[in-house]
Amino acid sequence: MKTRRSVLSGLGAAALAPLLPNLSQANTRSLTLSMPPLLDATQSGRFFLNAQAGKINFRDQSDSDTWGFNQSFLGPTLRMSNRGVTAAKVTNTLEEAISVHWHGLVVPGDVDGGPHQLVAPGQTWAPELSLDQPPTTAWYHSHTHGRTAEQVQKGLAGVLQLTDELDEERGLPTTYGVDDLTLVLQDRRFDRSGRMSYALSMPDRMMGFLGDTMLINGQVGATAGVPKGIVRLRLLNGSNARIYSLVMSDERPMHLIGTDSGLLDAPIALDALTLAPGERYELLVDFGDGSDVSLLSGQNTNEPMMGGRMMGRGQTSGPPFVVLPFTVDTSAKASITQLPSDLGGSRPSMALSGARSRALTLDMAMGPGMMMRRNSKQFSINDQAFDMNRTNFDVKLGQLERWTVSTNMMMHPFHIHGVMFQVLSENGKLPRSQNIGWKDTILIDGQAEILMRFEHPASESLPYMYHCHILEHEDGGMMGQFTVS
Numbered sequence: 400m401k402t403r404r405s406v407l408s409g410l411g412a413a414a415l416a417p418l419l420p421n422l423s424q425a426n427t428r429s430l431t432l433s434m435p436p437l438l439d440a441t442q443s444g445r446f447f448l449n450a451q452a453g454k455i456n457f458r459d460q461s462d463s464d465t466w467g468f469n470q471s472f473l474g475p476t477l478r479m480s481n482r483g484v485t486a487a488k489v490t491n492t493l494e495e496a497i498s499v500h501w502h503g504l505v506v507p508g509d510v511d512g513g514p515h516q517l518v519a520p521g522q523t524w525a526p527e528l529s530l531d532q533p534p535t536t537a538w539y540h541s542h543t544h545g546r547t548a549e550q551v552q553k554g555l556a557g558v559l560q561l562t563d564e565l566d567e568e569r570g571l572p573t574t575y576g577v578d579d580l581t582l583v584l585q586d587r588r589f590d591r592s593g594r595m596s597y598a599l600s601m602p603d604r605m606m607g608f609l610g611d612t613m614l615i616n617g618q619v620g621a622t623a624g625v626p627k628g629i630v631r632l633r634l635l636n637g638s639n640a641r642i643y644s645l646v647m648s649d650e651r652p653m654h655l656i657g658t659d660s661g662l663l664d665a666p667i668a669l670d671a672l673t674l675a676p677g678e679r680y681e682l683l684v685d686f687g688d689g690s691d692v693s694l695l696s697g698q699n700t701n702e703p704m705m706g707g708r709m710m711g712r713g714q715t716s717g718p719p720f721v722v723l724p725f726t727v728d729t730s731a732k733a734s735i736t737q738l739p740s741d742l743g744g745s746r747p748s749m750a751l752s753g754a755r756s757r758a759l760t761l762d763m764a765m766g767p768g769m770m771m772r773r774n775s776k777q778f779s780i781n782d783q784a785f786d787m788n789r790t791n792f793d794v795k796l797g798q799l800e801r802w803t804v805s806t807n808m809m810m811h812p813f814h815i816h817g818v819m820f821q822v823l824s825e826n827g828k829l830p831r832s833q834n835i836g837w838k839d840t841i842l843i844d845g846q847a848e849i850l851m852r853f854e855h856p857a858s859e860s861l862p863y864m865y866h867c868h869i870l871e872h873e874d875g876g877m878m879g880q881f882t883v884s
């Protein structure tokens with residue numbers, strides 16, 4: 400266990416900045432954090448999403464033009480059964496094509512919602528999602544090749560909850576928005592009139608978009624009210640590129656109970672958690688002492704290194720910023736006050752023998768040649784930029800696959816569709832404790848080895864994707880596709 404001083408000072412904390420460094424907070428209202436509306440499809444077995452345009456006044460200034468599902472910005476939390484069939488229906492009332500990918504659902508390529516499955520303006524897409532996987536927190540977002548970053552930025556994303564309705568028996572908090580909080584972490588920029596802006600500079604294109612203002616569930620400057628007891632935080636990093644290094648301001652432990660693709664066997668006490676784009680983590684935090692506390696993050700440190708020199712925007716230093724303040728309502732009775740010891744989940748441990756090996760290197764072209772190269776192969780995997788018309792490889796259904804994924808110059812959150820994987824190693828060592836559960840996205844800083852088995856088919860016309868989840872990198876070509884048959 401690190402001491403209090405070491406963890407916070409590791410994040411550069413001399414003093415706390417109230418928000419990200421460049422932000423002057425325009426409003427002084429105190430806002431209570433709200434949850435995305437809950438759309439519970441466990442009984443009906445069906446849900447409907449309408450991609451629509453809207454306007455949001457984020458900062459008590461001018462309205463921003465936004466997109467969302469069934470509302471102006473972001474979408475509802477879709478709760479569905481982790482086993483059985485749920486019928487989805489997605490209508491696109493926007494003026495450009497979108498797709499809706501179910502990130503974290505282990506479904507065949509033909510309902511995965513990747514870039515080949517566009518929903519044109521005015522069209523409806525109605526896939527049947529047949530699930531059989533552990534309960535978890537996943538998400539959905541647009542995946543239109545070349546447009547993903549901007550479409551997600553404008554709001555085409557939401558949270559998925561897969562449930563077996565046994566969380567009460569597990570001793571986990573289950574009351575949505577009370578002791579079971581869904582938290583979508585995003586950073587955005589606003590212009591002087593308070594309008595959300597997404598204008599990419601050259602460094603933004605290289606490193607991915609970083610905002611200067613924190614949004615939680617689409618809200619700026621909100622505080623979460625919590626009961627005096629144990630609260631479940633379902634964290635989603637829905638940011639385009641920002642990597643959060645999370646700690647509680649008083650360094651109380653964050654008890655990790657779930658990773659991307661399911662619950663652990665037992666909670667693990669962490670003093671810090673890294674949350675990269677696309678990742679989900681579930682935590683229990685004990686507010687039983689009644690004192691107010693904040694969730695903080697260190698600055699984003701993901702900048703290219705060239706010959707040991709930072710090529711970035713110099714945002715790697717600076718004090719931690721507040722992601723979300725919590726106030727404890729001491730009169731609210733908490734339903735859970737004890738940490739559960741047995742979560743009933745699992746840690747993957749597959750036998751290695753017979754695995755087919757593949758090596759993938761996530762590349763970016765940098766340095767003096769970069770300007771000339773412009774968009775040609777600035778981002779690639781194994782030297783190939785994504786091409787909608789090329790299948791990169793074929794995987795055999797049911798075959799054990801061992802992938803060695805490497806990065807250079809920058810960290811990249813690597814995601815694979817249609818599967819949950821075991822992390823075998825990170826830079827030759829056993830995985831960090833936050834990566835011992837089932838994952839579908841892993842932040843790679845050097846090299847990681849992962850192990851998995853694809854149990855569903857994906858065809859040549861509707862293949863699965865693997866890519867960096869920094870959306871500007873993905874759109875720029877750091878993506879590939881494969882079939883499973």
Ligand code: C2O
Pocket residue numbers: 500502540542677814816864866868
């Ligand atoms: Cu969350 Cu292929 O993406």
Ligand code: CU
Pocket residue numbers: 500501502503814815816817
């Ligand atoms: Cu995905």
Ligand code: CU
Pocket residue numbers: 810811812867868869872873877
């Ligand atoms: Cu990347």
